[in-house]
Amino acid sequence: MNEIIEKIRAEFSQAVQSVKSPADLEPIRVKFLGRKGLVSTSFERISELPKEQRPLFGKALNELKKELETQYQALAASFKDKEAAKRRIDLTLPGRKPFAGRKHPLLKVADEIKQIFTSLGFTIEDGPEIETDFYNFEALNIPKTHPARDMQDTLYITDDILLRTHTSPVQIRVMQRQKPPIQMIAPGRVYRRDTPDASHSPFFHQVEGLVVDEGITFADLKGVIQAFAHRMFGPDIKVRFRPSFFPFTEPSAEYDFSCVFCKGKGCRVCKNTGWMEISGAGMVHPNVFKAAGVDAEKYTGYAFGMGIDRIAMIKYAIDDIRIFFENDIRFLNQF
Known part of the structure; x- marks a missing residue:
């Protein structure tokens, strides 16, 4: 009995000495401690012994098994410690300064736009980017057969669910839940099926404004746009309005700012016109009030919009909208 145990112990000691x-x-674990290893098969020989020797042999084998397992685990742990030491950080290396993040230029401009309008008494409203056809088109006086839809052909999820093409649906939602007076802006991402180029992107950022109350006139609209232009680009900026058409406003207009680069003298950026096109605006159409449940006989209002990306391009003299979305650290570090 003792000879068997000592033989296994000696073979194990010799085997572990050759481990590199x-x-x-x-292989050592399988040979000595596996299901068919030397220790396990030795238990099968207990039945060959006289009854009075069986308990002693079984006890001795259990002690041997624990002894070998302890040695095996200690040897395995020593290799793990060596591997960990190899991967340990070398504290003698010079440290690296933590990378300082910066706010994206579009977020900087968006925050500045929000600050300007909130200082003028506007609230900031938000709405879903996945919209229904009703809020995105129907409620804005753009029925399914209206040709204006061709200008905003967009990304549909179903026949009635789409990615919003403007933040105007937020205006409808606010008018539905809140009685006038209303004075709000709705900044956010919008989506259109555009091929990316220097001035177009399938998604971009927009802010739209809405004011509804008794006695609101086009003069109020012009005053707000001019106040914004002066706060954003300086007191020398001029604003002009040109007649235009939008289904959700009547009368409608496009508005331009005098070129911030040439001060209105004419340059490559403004195509030698002295003016930079910003966006559209107008008095809210009675059909829009009707769809939102507002009394068009009692209230009037104006709405306007502008592209945050467009304002940022003008403010920072950037000539390609795509660079905002490429995450080039060399570009972002400038801000």
């Missing part, structure tokens, strides 16, 4: 890497451990 973690790969050498598994």
